[in-house]
Amino acid sequence: MSNILVIRSAATGDASISNTLIDAYLAATPGATVVDRDLDADPVPHVTSRSLAGIGRQAPEGTDFATTRALADMLIAEVFAADTIVIGLPLYNFGIPSTLKSWFDYVLRAGTTFQYTATGPEGLVKGKKAIIAHARAGQYDDTAGIALAVPHLKSLLGFMGVTDVEVVTAEGLAFGPEAAAAAITGATAKIAALAK
Ligand SMILES: Cc1cc2nc3c(=O)[nH]c(=O)nc-3n(C[C@H](O)[C@H](O)[C@H](O)COP(=O)(O)O)c2cc1C
Numbered sequence: 001m002s003n004i005l006v007i008r009s010a011a012t013g014d015a016s017i018s019n020t021l022i023d024a025y026l027a028a029t030p031g032a033t034v035v036d037r038d039l040d041a042d043p044v045p046h047v048t049s050r051s052l053a054g055i056g057r058q059a060p061e062g063t064d065f066a067t068t069r070a071l072a073d074m075l076i077a078e079v080f081a082a083d084t085i086v087i088g089l090p091l092y093n094f095g096i097p098s099t100l101k102s103w104f105d106y107v108l109r110a111g112t113t114f115q116y117t118a119t120g121p122e123g124l125v126k127g128k129k130a131i132i133a134h135a136r137a138g139q140y141d142d143t144a145g146i147a148l149a150v151p152h153l154k155s156l157l158g159f160m161g162v163t164d165v166e167v168v169t170a171e172g173l174a175f176g177p178e179a180a181a182a183a184i185t186g187a188t189a190k191i192a193a194l195a196k
Contacts, residue, residue, distance in 0.1 A: 005082035008038040009100040018088035021133035028195035039099035091136035113160040123161020137174035
């Protein structure tokens, strides 16, 4: 049986297309064990001077850091427990939502999810698959250096060792109702097919 970790980052709730794509994937994987983490309903705090040490390799003693440490440990445990990580990715001002960036700030921990070796960095989260459910108003070439969300997310995942990444994109959602419907239908079929 598969263990799926879902990370949702849309701020649009029931109207979210990235959430719709995630739900289509989950509907096509009956029987899976699912941890569904919605960063809109339950955001990971931004890293601040009060919390920074708590997300590091070794958190110092103290209540300021204990809460941060416990949350980071839980988020990291969810990653290691999953076989498949499904990430909802709205394009926000050409990048990833800040809620999703905060999640990575807690999860990318030296010595736990990656390490530096004599030959460079090594991801320690191995043998997992990631599926990115991407939604955006416009249409972009992800290699052109304008829309940076997909390449950034692949870098973050790759840094912790997750290199088997599928991207499903619903785009052109602001190009009129017909274009939007066609984009959503196509992306929904594509992500559901990945579950097979
Ligand atoms: C704050 C914000 C910034 C956005 N920036 C972009 C953008 O740079 N390019 C784009 O094509 N769409 C942009 N959009 C549109 C969203 O990507 C689009 O509405 C998408 O469907 C959002 O995902 P969701 O439906 O899962 O919420 C932006 C939306 C918001 C709310």
